[in-house]
Amino acid sequence: MADRKRVQGPEKSVVPLLANAETAVVFDPERRKDGRNGDRIRPVFMKTGIGKQANGSAYLEAGKLKVACGVYGPRQTSKSKVSTQGALNCDFKFSPFALGKRKGFMKDAQEREYSLILDQALSPAVRLDLLPKSSIDIFVQVLESDGSAACLAAAITCASLALADAGIEMLDAVAACAAAYVDTTVLLDPTDAEEPHTAGSLVLSYMPSLNEVTHVIQSGETTTANTVRALEVCVDACSQIHGVMMGTLVKGV
Incomplete structure (x- = not known):
């Protein structure tokens, strides 16, 4: 007799497909x-203008x-934090999904770390000297990520656009x-699938109208020639x- 206390399995079964069972594919940066x-x-x-309650959004x-x-903001700071210059309070957060x-x-x-980099990249561009005793709160939310370096660059660009939308001078x-390094090749705007094949990355924050760099951060090991090449292509991309x-x-408007 059949055991009624157990859930009977299917008569036929197949081997489950595993994520790591795929054959390795050689990565070609070209x-x-x-x-x-x-x-x-x-x-x-x-x-x-995507957020109606915010002073500026993007x-x-x-x-x-x-x-x-x-x-x-700008908002008035507390008495214990009075300063002759304004302050940026940057908050970077990944959505759970x-x-x-x-x-x-x-x-x-x-x-x-990304919250600190946001502050460092945006502060040189904002006229904080015109906002004494004030603070500006910037909240960046990543809805979907596709590459950590590209995600940071997108957050800086989006935050700068939101500041301009808020009317901040x-x-x-x-x-x-x-940009990412693959041997002697520089890959611009790397995706999440490409990052495991790279030896390092570079994120450049740039003001094209003034031809000034506000922030550069690089990770990994590479040659000086690769770094110079990455800076050049990033400057061109930032202009676009x-x-x-x-x-x-x-x-x-």
Whole structure:
């Protein structure tokens, strides 16, 4: 007699498909999966005014990468923090569903580091000397990530666009771009699938109108020639992104 206390399995079964059972594919930087060349960025879409309660807001989408930002202020600081210059309070956060591995609600080390980099990249562009005893709160939320370096660059660009939408006086809008190193090849705007094959990355924050760099961060090991090449292609890409930002601001008026 059949055992009624047990759930009977199917008569026929197949071997389950495992993620690591796929055969290894040789990565070719000259043939990217999305069809881009090594010195091309993903098509970028930007929009301002997505948050009605914020003083300024922006949304950026590049392929699978989706970032939103809200700016609140200027606000009066507390008496214990009175300063002759204003202050930026940057908050970077991944949504729990933004990555392949679910993120917790508490900030981790990567999010705290990215929040600090946001402050360092945007502060040189904002006229904080005109906002004494004031603070500006910037909240960046990553809805979907596709590459850590590209995600940081998109967050800086989106935050700068939101600051401009809020009417904060700036020297210039800050555009950011990321590059990765694969042997002697420089890959612009690397994706999450390409990052495991890279030896390092570089994120450049740039003000094209003034031809000034606000922040550079590099990780990994590479040669001086690769670094110079990465800076050159990132500067060109930032100029392209800056044009999209200006067009978005004009449409939002």
